[in-house]
Amino acid sequence: MNIVSNFVKNSDSISTSTSTSNINNAKVLRNTPQRQVVLKVVRESMDHPTAETIFERARELDPNISVATVYRNLGILFQKGEINQIALPFGACHYDFNLAQHYHFYCNACNSVEDIIAKDVENKSFQGLKDKLDMPKYVINGCELIFTGLCPNCSN
C-alpha cells in the first residue's frame, strides 16, 4: 500500500513539473518504487521465476505496474548487479536473488529451475571447475552451467 501511494505521489509531482530537468528527476523518482517492487519480488522468490511470473507477483503489490516496466527494471537490476539472470539457451530468462556463483538444474518438462545440490563443494564452485581447465592463454571470468532433465515431480 505504501508503495502504491508513493507511486501516486511521484506521478503528481510530474504533472506539476515544467522544466526538462525536473521531468527527468521526477521520472527517476517515479521508477524507483516500481523497481523496488520488482527487486522485492525477486528477493522473496525461491523458485528462480521468469519475467512473466515476476510480473504476476509484482502486480499483487502494485496493480499499476506494467509488463514493460517489469522487463525494463529486471534489465536494470541485473546490470546493477542486484539480481542474477539465468540465460537458458532455450526459452525465457529466469531470475535469481542469489548472487553467489552457483549452477542450476532445468526441468525440460515443467520448465522449473533449481539450484544444483552437490556433495563436493569444490566441484560445484566456479574456481574448482576453472582449476581443471587447460586453457592457459584465456582469461576466463564466468561460467554458465545448466544441468537438464526431469525434476522429481516430472520423473514419476
Ligand SMILES: [Zn+2]
Ligand atoms: Zn519438472
Ligand SMILES: [Zn+2]
Ligand atoms: Zn540459483
